[in-house]
Amino acid sequence: xxxxxxxxxxxxxxxxxxxxxxxxxxxxxxxxxxxxxxxxxxxxxxxxxxxxxxxxxxxxxxxxxxxxxxxxxxxxxxxxxxxxxxxxxxxxxxxxxxxxxxxxxxxxxxxxxxxxx
Amino acid sequence: xxxxxxxxxxxxxxxxxxxxxxxxxxxxxxxxxxxxxxxxxxxxxxxxxxxxxxxxxxxxxxxxxxxxxxxxxxxxxxxxxxxxxxxxxxxxxxxxxxxxxxxxxxxxxxxxxxxxxxxxxxxxxxxxxxxxxxxxxxxxxxxxxxxxxxxxxxxxxxxxxxxxxxxxxxxxxxxxxxxxxxxxxxxxxxxxxxxxxxxxxxxxxxxxxxxxxxxxxxxxxxxxxxxxxxxxxxxxxxxxxxxxxxxxxxxxxxxxxxxxxxxxxxxxxxxxxxxxxxxxxxxxxxxxxxxxxxxxxxxxxxxxxxxxxxxxxxxxxxxxxxxxxxxxxxxxxxxxxxxxxxxxxxxxxxxxxxxxxxxxxxxxxxxxxxxxxxxxxxxxxxxxxxxxxxxxxxxxxxxxxxxxxxxxxxxxxxxxxxxxxxxxxxxxxxxxxxxxxxxxxxxxxxxxxxxxxxxxxxxxxxxxxxxxxxxxxxxxxxxxxxxxxxxxxxxxxxxxxxxxxxxxxxxxxxxxxxxxxxxxxxxxx
Numbered sequence: 187x188x189x190x191x192x193x194x195x196x197x198x199x200x201x202x203x204x205x206x207x208x209x210x211x212x213x214x215x216x217x218x219x220x221x222x223x224x225x226x227x228x229x230x231x232x233x234x235x236x237x238x239x240x241x242x243x244x245x246x247x248x249x250x251x252x253x254x255x256x257x258x259x260x261x262x263x264x265x266x267x268x269x270x271x272x273x274x275x276x277x278x279x280x281x282x283x284x285x286x287x288x289x290x291x292x293x294x295x296x297x298x299x300x301x302x303x
Numbered sequence: 304x305x306x307x308x309x310x311x312x313x314x315x316x317x318x319x320x321x322x323x324x325x326x327x328x329x330x331x332x333x334x335x336x337x338x339x340x341x342x343x344x345x346x347x348x349x350x351x352x353x354x355x356x357x358x359x360x361x362x363x364x365x366x367x368x369x370x371x372x373x374x375x376x377x378x379x380x381x382x383x384x385x386x387x388x389x390x391x392x393x394x395x396x397x398x399x400x401x402x403x404x405x406x407x408x409x410x411x412x413x414x415x416x417x418x419x420x421x422x423x424x425x426x427x428x429x430x431x432x433x434x435x436x437x438x439x440x441x442x443x444x445x446x447x448x449x450x451x452x453x454x455x456x457x458x459x460x461x462x463x464x465x466x467x468x469x470x471x472x473x474x475x476x477x478x479x480x481x482x483x484x485x486x487x488x489x490x491x492x493x494x495x496x497x498x499x500x501x502x503x504x505x506x507x508x509x510x511x512x513x514x515x516x517x518x519x520x521x522x523x524x525x526x527x528x529x530x531x532x533x534x535x536x537x538x539x540x541x542x543x544x545x546x547x548x549x550x551x552x553x554x555x556x557x558x559x560x561x562x563x564x565x566x567x568x569x570x571x572x573x574x575x576x577x578x579x580x581x582x583x584x585x586x587x588x589x590x591x592x593x594x595x596x597x598x599x600x601x602x603x604x605x606x607x608x609x610x611x612x613x614x615x616x617x618x619x620x621x622x623x624x625x626x627x628x629x630x631x632x633x634x635x636x637x638x639x640x641x642x643x644x645x646x647x648x649x650x651x652x653x654x655x656x657x658x659x660x661x662x663x664x665x666x667x668x669x670x671x672x673x674x675x676x677x678x679x680x681x682x683x684x685x686x687x688x689x690x691x692x693x694x695x696x697x698x699x700x701x702x703x704x705x706x707x708x709x710x711x712x713x714x715x716x717x718x719x720x721x722x723x724x725x726x727x728x729x730x731x732x733x734x735x736x737x738x739x740x741x742x743x744x745x746x747x748x749x750x751x752x753x754x755x756x757x758x759x760x761x762x763x764x765x766x767x768x769x770x771x772x773x774x775x776x777x778x779x780x781x782x783x784x785x786x787x788x789x790x791x792x793x794x795x796x797x798x799x800x801x802x803x804x805x806x807x808x809x810x811x812x813x814x815x816x817x818x819x820x821x822x823x824x825x826x827x828x
Binding site for chain 2: 273274276277278280282284286287288289290291
């Protein structure tokens with residue numbers, strides 16, 4: 187596994203398992219762009235391309251997720267918390283996608299796809 | 304009494320009440336139990352006390368299907384393959400013995416309780432401590448497994464002997480001293496000689512590598528040579544029955560099964576040490592516990608799947624300790640602090656120099672220590688019984704002049720579908736609980752998936768003389784007696800009609816002890 191792939195997946199894991207550690211420092215910028223969610227946005231984008239290649243129909247859903255997160259606004263921390271909540275819910279309800287062998291929550295896969303739009 | 308066949312005169316005749324052929328796990332367990340009943344037992348072993356290359360070579364054979372290194376996956380000496388087993392033990396599940404409509408040729412002719420009744424005694428033979436597989440005492444500790452949703456996954460535990468019992472070494476003294484038991488080493492059975500109707504074995508023909516011949520006579524014979532060799536001896540015994548002894552229905556050699564020994568996926572985890580602590584071996588009394596995530600029966604029935612569990616590779620635990628030792632040493636030295644627990648860390652590092660080297664390389668190349676960890680996930684999937692997965696006799700002969708085995712080992716699509724389903728559940732639960740993310744190995748991603756070319760067997764030789772109610776469906780009956788041969792019994796995993804996901808040794812020892820009980824009364828009568 188490449189380091190960037192590891193960073194990417196670690197981002198997902200941190201979003202759930204170590205959420206409190208992932209919260210931003212006071213004064214973090216508001217309305218953070220989606221790419222600030224990822225430790226390695228380049229790797230996330232590459233994975234996002236894979237998502238779109240494998241499931242082109244995800245394009246609309248990915249754009250929708252990006253809009254929803256954008257309108258939710260807030261800091262990197264709140265954005266990350268919202269995505270983590272969705273990821274937990276996805277896993278709890280079996281909403282997963284197989285991307286390049288990874289079994290990912292639909293929201294995290296779509297978040298990557300949104301970066302690649 | 305210990306006898307070396309090589310020291311007997313040519314043409315020696317050995318006699319006993321019960322002749323057990325093969326001193327591996329099944330043969331030793333059976334012979335000990337019979338000797339304790341006061342039976343007159345002749346225990347024949349082809350090998351000696353120590354491994355011998357020329358004797359081990361007798362096990363070589365030819366693979367027709369999936370590659371199967373027959374010579375490497377079993378051992379021919381006192382103690383048999385327990386001389387290299389890992390010691391993982393867990394009884395078969397009730398569903399393993401059921402006739403399941405979606406698993407062809409499934410169903411045992413005995414109830415699960417009958418097998419389970421002999422598991423405590425089998426634990427004693429294998430030195431595993433009490434037969435306890437539900438370690439409630441882990442609850443509330445940091446060793447407790449993560450709370451999987453019980454309708455999705457269940458936590459199960461193997462017991463692992465520490466160290467795994469090498470039965471030859473463990474029981475050599477007892478076998479020597481046991482009244483009524485004669486252990487004969489270096490005596491290879493080349494065939495069983497039957498009466499004209501092929502309904503009774505009258506003698507076992509013996510040989511050694513120097514050309515010495517001999518005969519063993521007994522009222523009852525038990526083959527306990529392992530899942531491949533039991534079938535081979537029956538097929539070789541063709542002087543009266545042209546297709547081999549006990550093979551009127553052509554079932555001898557069919558339904559060979561083994562578990563694939565390969566990582567199916569990798570689990571990328573945030574806290575490798577915590578995961579390994581919970582899912583790697585946990586010391587517990589005289590043995591260890593080893594976690595397996597198991598697909599519940601309800602899911603197996605609903606989705607029409609095989610029995611299956613997944614384990615996380617425990618060998619990474621050494622690596623993690625070694626790497627953590629190195630990492631903490633690095634920071635303490637860098638910060639000018641006196642290293643603490645130096646001896647313990649150096650020991651851990653010395654135990655895994657490869658891991659330390661890999662960590663140093665990773666640190667230099669990536670600037671990061673190898674954490675989080677990537678832990679290989681092994682799926683232990685029950686193989687589907689398949690009559691075409693089988694052993695036959697080849698043309699090549701061994702040093703005793705006996706035809707070698709040809710093995711056509713097959714695994715099917717149901718196994719792959721089951722493995723995928725298992726990994727889906729594991730991935731979802733690991734994601735939900737924040738343990739990590741799972742990635743399927745490349746060969747398992749295709750739709751439909753196919754087995755990789757470098758697939759290896761684990762070395763569980765199962766199913767070539769299966770147990771069945773009717774002679775048309777199997778080789779032995781519910782008492783492990785050959786349907787067609789009155790005084791010939793078979794011990795070992797070759798009689799298993801299905802394999803389950805677990806390792807066979809504990810179960811075959813339990814079955815051998817059950818056979819000892821049966822023979823105790825049957826031979827007396």
